[in-house]
Amino acid sequence: MTVAHPGPAVAARDVESAAALMRERGLRVSAARRLVLEVLFATREPVRAERIASGLEGRFPRSDLGSVYRNLETLEQVGLVRHLHLGHGPGLYALADGRPSEYLLCESCDAVRVVVPAQLDRVRRLLHERFGFEARFSHFPIVGTCADCARRASAEQADP
Amino acid sequence: MTVAHPGPAVAARDVESAAALMRERGLRVSAARRLVLEVLFATREPVRAERIASGLEGRFPRSDLGSVYRNLETLEQVGLVRHLHLGHGPGLYALADGRPSEYLLCESCDAVRVVVPAQLDRVRRLLHERFGFEARFSHFPIVGTCADCARRASAEQADP
DNA sequence: TTCGATGCAAATAGTTTGCATTCTA
DNA sequence: TAGAATGCAAACTATTTGCATCGAA
Numbered sequence: 001m002t003v004a005h006p007g008p009a010v011a012a013r014d015v016e017s018a019a020a021l022m023r024e025r026g027l028r029v030s031a032a033r034r035l036v037l038e039v040l041f042a043t044r045e046p047v048r049a050e051r052i053a054s055g056l057e058g059r060f061p062r063s064d065l066g067s068v069y070r071n072l073e074t075l076e077q078v079g080l081v082r083h084l085h086l087g088h089g090p091g092l093y094a095l096a097d098g099r100p101s102e103y104l105l106c107e108s109c110d111a112v113r114v115v116v117p118a119q120l121d122r123v124r125r126l127l128h129e130r131f132g133f134e135a136r137f138s139h140f141p142i143v144g145t146c147a148d149c150a151r152r153a154s155a156e157q158a159d160p
Numbered sequence: 161m162t163v164a165h166p167g168p169a170v171a172a173r174d175v176e177s178a179a180a181l182m183r184e185r186g187l188r189v190s191a192a193r194r195l196v197l198e199v200l201f202a203t204r205e206p207v208r209a210e211r212i213a214s215g216l217e218g219r220f221p222r223s224d225l226g227s228v229y230r231n232l233e234t235l236e237q238v239g240l241v242r243h244l245h246l247g248h249g250p251g252l253y254a255l256a257d258g259r260p261s262e263y264l265l266c267e268s269c270d271a272v273r274v275v276v277p278a279q280l281d282r283v284r285r286l287l288h289e290r291f292g293f294e295a296r297f298s299h300f301p302i303v304g305t306c307a308d309c310a311r312r313a314s315a316e317q318a319d320p
Numbered sequence: 321t322t323c324g325a326t327g328c329a330a331a332t333a334g335t336t337t338g339c340a341t342t343c344t345a
Numbered sequence: 346t347a348g349a350a351t352g353c354a355a356a357c358t359a360t361t362t363g364c365a366t367c368g369a370a
Contacts, residue, residue: 028369030325049360064327069360071325087300088245090359104293113291123286130279132307133264140247140303147292188344190350209335224352229335231350250334 007079009096015041018080025078032063036071037080046084046092084139086112103141108149112141167239169256175201178240185238192223196231197240206244206252244299246272263301268309272301 012018015037019029039052039060049072051057053065072093075081082096086105102120104113120137127135145153172178175197179189199212199220209232211217213225232253235241242256246265262280264273280297287295305313 023370026324028324030367030369032326050358065359066328066361067326070362074325085248104287104291104295106293107296107299113293115291119290122290123283126283126286127264127302127304130282131264131273131275132310133266133273133302133304134310135264135302135304136267137303139267140300142287142293142295142302143297143300144287144293144295150292150294183345188349190342190344192351210333225334226336226353227351230337234350 006076006082009082009098009100010079011097012080012095021080022078027074027078032067033071033074035060035063036068036075040081040093040095044095046086046094048090048092050090052093082138084141086141087143100138102137104137104146105141105143106146106149107143108145108153111146111148113146166236166242169242169258169260170239171257172240172255181240182238187234187238192227193231193234195220195223196228196235200241200253200255204255206254208250208252210250212253242298244301246301247303260298262297264297264306265301265303266306266309267303268305268313271306271308273306 010021012021015034018037018041019034022029022033035055036052039047039056042059043056047056049065049068052072053063053068055062072081072083076083076093080096081093082100083091083093084103085091086103087107087110099117101114102117104115105111106113117138120135120142124135127133170181172181175194178197178201179194182189182193195215196212199207199216202219203216207216209225209228212232213223213228215222232241232243236243236253240256241253242260243251243253244263245251246263247267247270259277261274262277264275265271266273277298280295280302284295287293
């Protein structure tokens with residue numbers, strides 16, 4: 001899960017071009033490795049390793065969970081894959097597309113709001129001015145309470 | 161680790177007043193439970209459960225790790241304790257003082273910058289205006305690159 | 321034909337839980 | 346003395362690793 005040297009993100013069009021890139025880097029394209037890519041291309045959202053190993057619950061052949069983890073790490077080093085953590089729970093893996101999504105996670109209802117990085121640029125700028133800190137919300141999200149839950153909470157407080 | 165109903169934060173002056181509060185809530189103050197409190201009062205920073213169970217490496221009697229976890233959960237429900245997660249790695253537990261600290265975590269060097277909530281109020285306001293989202297950085301930190309590492313990275317890029 | 325990758329199983333880290341026993345209120 | 350909390354062990358989730366074998370280039 002923890003990648004030593006995650007390379008710069010690479011957006012591949014499809015499994016074949018991803019496979020070609022692997023070979024360019026001197027890596028082999030085995031059946032198990034191709035399968036991880038196929039699953040990631042099939043579901044365009046972040047998934048846990050277990051779900052990949054299950055072949056999306058049967059839509060693809062099952063594969064060994066240990067190998068899935070190893071391949072995800074390799075793919076992340078190459079830059080084809082990124083992983084993120086949404087609160088507690090397992091890491092989630094997805095194809096790296098050019099500009100990574102960023103996330104707002106509600107702790108009350110577990111809702112995840114996906115936003116494009118530009119929407120957080122002002123927040124990022126503010127943090128940079130204040131602390132010289134370059135914030136990223138693509139690997140770990142912003143955590144708190146979403147609008148719905150906040151409204152609900154204050155309603156309950158007014159009328160218990 | 162995951163607390164069902166974390167009560168409102170309560171700041172206790174010392175172990176005895178914390179113990180008194182426990183009894184007020186109808187909870188018992190056993191030796192093991194008092195020990196958790198003593199360790200938390202002795203070290204004023206967030207610590208992992210394992211470190212509590214070890215009695216801060218021998219300064220206090222060792223206790224059972226399972227019971228430590230159970231007691232931390234109970235203490236968190238009462239509001240005396242809060243836990244946080246700094247990136248990967250185990251959860252960290254600390255006494256709840258009135259206004260919880262918030263955190264900036266650097267992914268390159270693992271440095272943790274502790275800030276008082278007021279320093280992030282503009283960030284919070286911005287997020288609330290944009291998304292109606294109430295962000296907290298006390299349970300999960302803001303993750304990114306600290307000023308030092310950012311400087312180092314751009315220096316390396318200029319002079320490789 | 322080589323050595324990178326696999327599959328299986330065992331190991332690890334962090335945390336939770338069942339249960340007979342202990343001890344607080 | 347009732348039942349809350351303990352201590353120990355086992356279970357569990359997420360992830361990593363050792364190793365003999367296999368297969369892609």
